[in-house]
Amino acid sequence: MNEAPIPVTDTSPVAATVTVADGSPRITAVDTYDIRFPTSRELDGSDAMNPDPDYSAAYVILRTDADDGLEGHGFTFTIGRGNDVQVAAIEALRAHIVGRSVTALCADPGWLSSDLTADSQLRWLGPEKGVMHMAIGAVVNAVWDLAAKRADKPLWRFLADAEPEWLADQVDYRYITDALTPAEALALLKRGRDGAAQRAVRLRGTGYPGYTTSPGWLGYSDEKLTRLARQAVADGFTQIKLKVGANLDDDIRRCRVARAAVGADIRIAIDANQRWNVDEAGAWIRALAEFDPYWIEEPTSPDDVLGHAAIREAVAPVKVATGEHVQNRIIFKQLLQAGAIDVLQIDATRVGGVNENLAILLLAAKYGVPVCPHAGGVGLCELVQHLSMFDYVALSGTTENRVIEYVDHLHDHFTDPVRMAHGHYVAPTAPGFSAQMRPESIDTYRYPDGTFWAADRAAQEEVTEA
């Protein structure tokens, strides 16, 4: 199964453009936008490795000539500088997409996904990791948005209603068949159909559990941490998360403050954002053990599979979580094979889109490891809720020890923002992937020429001249 040659497309991007003369609607444009929000000014999103993030989206709209007027929206999340590089990577894929049949794309997003990852020249920039792979994820997610809209369903339901055979075919099994074969994936998806209708009803009634990172950004004062932690409990959350890893004395103080604010029954996860070496991680986490941390997230480099396994052994019963920077299904496979993680954190825009996240959800289901998605960023809550809800309804069949991260930033910029009730994500009902940003938000925060950034630059020039 692994012996087939890697498929390659024609090396000419123009020749790679697909044109089929069957009269069906086509993709007519791939429009990109560099959108940046000035979140660093309030220290929202600050952590031990990323002290001043400007939450940003390299955003793409697929336009078609179909009579329904529907568009596919997708994006990948960055934290400011480099968002222009990410946009350029999406633009490098344009010739693969313009001219494709909308019907064919939506009937088989995996076709595009495989085609994009197999571009032999662009593949050199990865393979299947980093800026180019994230760009593929943005485009593939935009196709899923379009497909779900055309089916008039929110993406979670579009996935949950799909035939197991079709879904299993959406996964690229290259490099993972030693852990998950197509037959095993199909069996998991068929098993997931048992009771799916009842779970969908339950999901619509109670939503999907979330946890909040909003109290815990590193740049916040103890007073703000206390206030937001208490608010989180009042809002119905049963887990919060604190950023750690910059200074141990500060971490001890902040964990004490947070534990005092929420009491003994609320889970407190901690997140080091890759700050430590392997041996350092063990010592640091043990120093925080008295505050009963539930998981330690990203203790070290996301590429260090054996390092995570060593840390897990050193800090048990504290759980080890990672995934927001794990670049593809292959590293996730190894983390699971090595018994390196207790909690798997998918991200909707880090890997190659819905198709690769399907592979990762299937791997997690096979190994029985709970998936608790990363969603700290712009639009990540909007996207990833669909994947968890599908997983609950039609794959793992459970929400036990599963929570989706929630941060209360920037939702108003989306046409179908997430809604929370009693610490739970309310199941989206609007068709699509909830990826669509409001046109006025794009006009305001487009970098560098949107109205916010133009006014900001003018104000800074005035200060400089004065």
Ligand SMILES: [Mg+2]
């Ligand atoms: Mg994190």
